[in-house]
Amino acid sequence: MKVCFESVILVMLLSLVLSAEEAQKPGFRGKIIPKPQEIQQGDGMFTLTEKTVIFVRPSTSEMKAIGQYLADFLAPATGLKLKVKSPWLSKLSGIVLEIDPSRKALGDEGYVLTCTQKGVTITAAKPAGIFYGIQTLRQLLPVQVESRQQVEGVEWTVPCVSIKDQPRFRWRGMLLDPARHFLSKEFLFKYIDIMAMHKLNRLHLHLTDSQGWRVEIKRYPGLVEVGARLPNFSGKTGEGWFYTQDDIRQIVTYAAGRYVAIIPEIEMPGHSGAAQDAFPEMLCTSPLRNSLCIGNDRTIEIMEGVLAEVVGLFPSPYVHIGGDECNKAGWKNCTRCQTRIRVEKLKNEEELQSYFVRRMEKFLNVNGKMLVGWDEILEGGLAPNAVVQSWRGVKGGIEAARAGHDVIMSPTSHCYFDYYQGPKESEPRAIGGNLTLEKVYDYEPVPEELTPEQSKYIMGVQGNLWGEYVATGSHAEYMSFPRGSALAEVGWSVREGKSWADFYDRLGTLLRRLDLMGVNYRKPDVMRVK
Ligand SMILES: [Zn+2]
Structure with missing residues (x-):
């Protein structure tokens, strides 16, 4: 138990250090690897809360699995147990994961990610693109989101941004x-x-x-x-x-x-x-x-x-x-x-x-x-x-x-x-x-x-x-x-x-x-x- 308690303290201390450093660096977020093709930063933030819902469209098993992957990824550090739903109810705050087959120009793996103060939308022609949009979203969140233990005192914000991205090589x-x-x-x-x-x-x-x-x-x-x-x-x-x-x-x-x-x-x-x-x-x-x-x-x-x-x-x-x-x-x-x-x-x-x-x-x-x-x-x-x-x-x-x-x-x-x-x-x-x-x-x-x-x-x-x-x-x-x-x-x-x-x-x-x-x-x- 002692070891466990110590590691919790360590994670908490670490998160304080990271938060302080982030606060000192305006425009810190958006440092994404690999670098997206186009990225435009807006004003403001979207904040994840327990009310945030992950919406997937269409409601296929593959899209539901991607939505659940995101929910499962976010849960340990944030303590949020986000629901994956379909169809989308626009009055709710959320993360929308949406396949749009007409966006063929994005290829099999490209995506568009838009974050406003109301929520995040990731659109792609194929599910792989949605998945890569999620990997980008991950790097827009505070680094502590990677912790597999709950991190207190962090606001789970995503900067308002517009990203269009696809890979050079397959x-x-x-x-x-x-x-x-x-x-x-x-x-x-x-x-x-x-x-x-x-x-x-x-x-x-x-x-x-x-x-x-x-x-x-x-x-x-x-x-x-x-x-x-x-x-x-x-x-x-x-x-x-x-x-x-x-x-x-x-x-x-x-x-x-x-x-x-x-x-x-x-x-x-x-x-x-x-x-x-x-x-x-x-x-x-x-x-x-x-x-x-x-x-x-x-x-x-x-x-x-x-x-x-x-x-x-x-x-x-x-x-x-x-x-x-x-x-x-x-x-x-x-x-x-x-x-x-x-x-x-x-x-x-x-x-x-x-x-x-x-x-x-x-x-x-x-x-x-x-x-x-x-x-x-x-x-x-x-x-x-x-x-x-x-x-x-x-x-x-x-x-x-x-x-x-x-x-x-x-x-x-x-x-x-x-x-x-x-x-x-x-x-x-x-x-x-x-x-x-x-x-x-x-x-x-x-x-x-x-x-x-x-x-x-x-x-x-x-x-x-x-x-x-x-x-x-x-x-x-x-x-x-x-x-x-x-x-x-x-x-x-x-x-x-x-x-x-x-x-x-x-x-x-x-x-x-x-x-x-x-x-x-x-x-x-x-x-x-x-
Ligand atoms: Zn021989």
């Missing part, structure tokens, strides 16, 4: 790597919440690698029985280091409620040691762990069987098959792989990989999914409908966009969040490199080499947090934010008027929100000096 992603070090389902829920606040909309999970197989496949139980018990990247073993299919459904549903799509990655044909430990027949005749034997029909059968279940588990139209860093030496000395090359009239091992990727793509396409792969899938010929994720610089992205393929940009230079983010001597061990917050913010995802027509194939950006040196969720937060906050702005906000100084000014407010959310972010260097 793919705004982050990658987590539970294969190298398992990350719990509960941590993923928290991470998805942090992403949602940033209007990030794709969580790519690297579910399999040579250190572990982390997703239950019913028809091949050996994959987790063997693959989830292997030593992780730190050499440790543990029980239950995988997601059951029920876990996956919960993660997918939780994410969908926050307009985040989970993109599963089942790595092949390289990085496949865990799968081979469960099924040694997927090793070449000259056994070299990690690269699947493509000459063996059984390999194709097993991987298609895996994908058949993955397709059913994840509603996202995209399935990532990796395709990177495949050591092809084993194929050179494998009688089965060499036979495959001869029979299929392939030139070399690059074309053998391409042959395999095309087969997987065909399987996915038949099952209504698009294949995504790292830029190595360009080598030996690109599968006809594949999406390319450019990581070894931007060359792969340029080549794919010129060939008319959709592209996700995540070059190591600006998007590898497993890199150091400051001087090595003062940072926890990382994989290498140096990717500062400012460098992430400066990233421009559309290469100058592309014509406007080709640029349309750049779907967006993704920050990749590989897990070799990320053993815990807390450390994943440290590596992800605020670099992920900078990337969110790269992915959402327009290029014109981009300013590091302006971003940095807004970031201070966002970090106080992250404090209250219990996020273990890395303090930016200048703030450290202060």
Whole structure:
């Protein structure tokens, strides 16, 4: 009880400090990340009270769920239990969430938010837009709204404002790597919440690698029985280091409620040691762990069987098959792989990989999914409908966009969040490199080499947090934010008027929100000096 009481006092003290600081800064509110496209500040405030009602139109289950999400978000800190109602009664004070299909110009994710002294209205063409309007409303409220405990003495006001906003890119992603070090389902829920606040909309999970197989496949139980018990990247073993299919459904549903799509990655044909430990027949005749034997029909059968279940588990139209860093030496000395090359009239091992990727793509396409792969899938010929994720610089992205393929940009230079983010001597061990917050913010995802027509194939950006040196969720937060906050702005906000100084000014407010959310972010260097 003592601990509990102390934390209440702490929250109260914290809120007093924050209120005082806010009072000293006129125009403080409206420091939103990612920066909205248009924002016009008016005069006065709207105040949330116990009489405020959340109205949703039309009264679909999806809109009611969004309304309830807002009510549930506001309840802990404000103590207000707002009702979600439909239809709208104009004489009541309220927050109106309204779909207007005629506002097509806002796209799937855009919204208009208007706050007057009478209330707040968020209008969008699609529910996702309403959800992002709510994320903006959240950042218009005092930061204490992020507290999960009731905060006394704060007026829950929203400044009168008019905002029109929509994202620059449709793919705004982050990658987590539970294969190298398992990350719990509960941590993923928290991470998805942090992403949602940033209007990030794709969580790519690297579910399999040579250190572990982390997703239950019913028809091949050996994959987790063997693959989830292997030593992780730190050499440790543990029980239950995988997601059951029920876990996956919960993660997918939780994410969908926050307009985040989970993109599963089942790595092949390289990085496949865990799968081979469960099924040694997927090793070449000259056994070299990690690269699947493509000459063996059984390999194709097993991987298609895996994908058949993955397709059913994840509603996202995209399935990532990796395709990177495949050591092809084993194929050179494998009688089965060499036979495959001869029979299929392939030139070399690059074309053998391409042959395999095309087969997987065909399987996915038949099952209504698009294949995504790292830029190595360009080598030996690109599968006809594949999406390319450019990581070894931007060359792969340029080549794919010129060939008319959709592209996700995540070059190591600006998007590898497993890199150091400051001087090595003062940072926890990382994989290498140096990717500062400012460098992430400066990233421009559309290469100058592309014509406007080709640029349309750049779907967006993704920050990749590989897990070799990320053993815990807390450390994943440290590596992800605020670099992920900078990337969110790269992915959402327009290029014109981009300013590091302006971003940095807004970031201070966002970090106080992250404090209250219990996020273990890395303090930016200048703030450290202060
Ligand atoms: Zn082979």
